[in-house]
Amino acid sequence: MNEQEFAELSAAAALHALSPDDERRFRTALAVHPEWRRIARADAEAAAALALPVPPVTPPRDIRSALLSAIADAPQGDRETASAPPAPTPAAETRDRTDDGGRDAASRPHSSAALPQDTPAGDPQPAPRERRRGLRILFALAACLVLLVGIGMGATALSSYLNRPAAVVALEQIEASGDAQQAEVPVAAGGSATAHWSASLGRAVLVTEGIAAPADGQTYELWFVRGDTAVSAGTFSVDDGKATAELRGEMKAGDAIAVTVEQSGGSPTGVPTSDPVIVIPTA
Structure with a gap:
């Protein structure tokens, strides 16, 4: 038995899932090797x-098609060579024609000396190849289930990462830039506001903590204040006093960030139709 057959x-x-005979071969091979x-x-x-036990999760939508495609593209072993009998050597053909006055060699009794010389003593005889292959495929499918479970457990975290709000992504990009800056101011009605910006990216994000929500029928509006001009952003x-909002449009050098x-x-x-409740200079 070789290592692949043992595997x-x-x-x-x-x-x-082993039959009694295969179980015996397996245990014998394990003792010999x-x-x-x-x-x-x-x-x-x-x-x-x-x-x-694992919590129920929903794997990525395309995992099934990707897995089936990988299985279809995987090499399927030596099916053709395993099913075809080995071609006789010229010496074997001559021996079959001449031995015992031309009688068919298949009619002669077989000798134990005809066993392959490279079969180690004590090794079990190999099981049929197709059956062993089927058993290995069965385990491969089981291993795929383990893989799917692992993927499923990470699917929620991966989905959360990929579906981050645009403002959160913008904030990460600003913080990763070489010229990232920030400034924090207290809000008169309570809480604080922090502006993050990058001149090279021309982008700005406002992050609030602990500020009050506007009254019904009202909203907060962002502005770029350039001299005497306010540009809506x-x-x-x-949500519970917290917000992460990217200012729409391109930030210019010297802009102040305001909220009304x-x-x-x-x-x-x-x-603006009211006085600003937040003003953050960037220059």
């Missing part, structure tokens, strides 16, 4: 992982 039996043994215990141990650990809402309270949807005139 096929080991996979099925880990799943308790103790160095193969690492294979059996790894298969047993993989099979044990299948029994571990979008509206935002707060406007009617829902923003100022109808395009200019």
